[in-house]
Amino acid sequence: xxxxxxxxxxxxxxxxxxxxxxxxxxxxxxxxxxxxxxxxxxxxxxxxxxxxxxxxxxxxxxxxxxxxxxxxxxxxxxxxxxxxxxxxxxxxxxxxxxxxxxxxxxxxxxxxxxxxxxxxxxxxxxxxxxxxxxxxxxxxxxxxxxxxxxxxxxxxxxxxxxxxxxxxxxxxxxxxxxxxxxxxxxxxxxxxxxxxxxxxxxxxxxxxxxxxxxxxxxxxxxxxxxxxxxxxxxxxxxxxxxxxxxxxxxxxxxxxxxxxxxxxxxxxxxxxxxxxxxxxxxxxxxxxxxxxxxxxxxxxxxxxxxxxxxxxxxxxxxxxxxxxxxxxxxxxxxxxxxxxxxxxxxxxxxxxxxxxxxxxxxxxxxxxxxxxxxxxxxxxxxxxxxxxxxx
Numbered sequence: 001x002x003x004x005x006x007x008x009x010x011x012x013x014x015x016x017x018x019x020x021x022x023x024x025x026x027x028x029x030x031x032x033x034x035x036x037x038x039x040x041x042x043x044x045x046x047x048x049x050x051x052x053x054x055x056x057x058x059x060x061x062x063x064x065x066x067x068x069x070x071x072x073x074x075x076x077x078x079x080x081x082x083x084x085x086x087x088x089x090x091x092x093x094x095x096x097x098x099x100x101x102x103x104x105x106x107x108x109x110x111x112x113x114x115x116x117x118x119x120x121x122x123x124x125x126x127x128x129x130x131x132x133x134x135x136x137x138x139x140x141x142x143x144x145x146x147x148x149x150x151x152x153x154x155x156x157x158x159x160x161x162x163x164x165x166x167x168x169x170x171x172x173x174x175x176x177x178x179x180x181x182x183x184x185x186x187x188x189x190x191x192x193x194x195x196x197x198x199x200x201x202x203x204x205x206x207x208x209x210x211x212x213x214x215x216x217x218x219x220x221x222x223x224x225x226x227x228x229x230x231x232x233x234x235x236x237x238x239x240x241x242x243x244x245x246x247x248x249x250x251x252x253x254x255x256x257x258x259x260x261x262x263x264x265x266x267x268x269x270x271x272x273x274x275x276x277x278x279x280x281x282x283x284x285x286x287x288x289x290x291x292x293x294x295x296x297x298x299x300x301x302x303x304x305x306x307x308x309x310x311x312x313x314x315x316x317x318x319x320x321x322x323x324x325x326x327x328x329x330x331x332x333x334x335x336x337x338x339x340x341x342x343x344x345x346x347x348x349x350x351x352x353x354x355x356x357x358x359x360x361x362x363x364x365x366x367x368x369x370x371x372x373x374x375x376x377x378x379x380x381x382x383x384x385x386x387x388x389x390x391x
Contacts, residue, residue: 003030011084013093015042018122020061021173029368033065041378051356059375060362069379072103083389092120096133107195117193120180126199138166145204149226152235172203244298245285246305256314257331270324
């Protein structure tokens with residue numbers, strides 16, 4: 001079978017993470033993604049360099065694309081860009097408001113030229129509001145959206161980005177890919193293209209969707225910057241949850257760490273039964289009872305399970321809990337997941353010879369069955385692609 005997006009051309013002007021991740025998803029689904037870069041290249045080529053013009057993070061986000069160098073600040077570069085746009089089904093960029101118009105990539109200009117074109121845009125704070133056009137990266141978006149205070153540990157002096165993961169960047173890329181694909185379907189049905197947009201701020205809010213609910217009496221009067229008391233309050237809340245809820249958390253075993261996730265009553269009762277324990281709050285374990293006796297009982301149940309699990313090896317617990325239908329997993333080191341049998345069995349990693357680097361292993365695909373090899377050298381496909389569009 002052909003890939004779902006075979007025959008679709010994407011022209012990507014985006015740099016760093018969010019826009020290129022969207023392009024990667026489309027490439028994995030079979031699209032021909034032409035990455036347009038300035039003469040200096042995508043800024044990510046120069047972050048954590050592993051070879052001249054290649055950054056460690058650039059390779060996995062840009063594998064399977066073709067690189068074209070165009071200087072959009074020159075008439076020649078704009079002419080080349082115009083020819084590429086004329087051949088495109090989808091255009092992606094992360095230019096702030098105003099700069100897109102300067103480079104002839106604003107929606108009105110593109111839609112007039114290519115009525116069925118889909119334009120996908122990722123911005124820092126969106127196109128409206130007092131911060132429209134203000135630059136930001138992932139850390140700034142997480143801070144502004146309150147995400148940095150979502151998890152705090154005892155002793156934190158300042159907020160810390162969870163796991164060092166660029167959650168806003170990555171989520172924005174996935175959100176944009178969904179919106180672009182929906183717009184592409186509409187364009188194929190109606191012949192009318194669309195401009196779709198997400199922002200790092202929107203993405204940092206989106207990952208908190210289940211938590212961002214304010215009930216009567218909880219609405220804040222005004223936006224407020226977090227202070228040390230906020231971090232400590234959140235850390236205390238997390239500590240209390242660990243002390244009173246054994247059903248959705250990680251445990252220390254005799255030789256590693258175990259993640260256990262019991263989201264329904266049957267699973268929670270199975271866990272209690274394994275340890276011959278009773279929890280009077282098993283139906284609503286996340287609620288903190290006002291009754292001191294109930295609270296003490298919850299602490300006791302949790303402490304007993306914590307102590308018992310610490311007595312035996314990880315593998316034994318995985319087998320025991322798995323036999324009861326309780327979702328669980330070893331906590332694996334990120335450095336070793338490429339060798340995990342389940343990851344390998346699903347064909348989720350690939351090893352290839354990256355020019356200038358050597359044997360390299362990355363994710364083979366984000367979605368679909370595509371996923372093609374190497375990241376392009378800067379401008380490696382300029383001549384070939386421009387020839388394809390008649391230049």
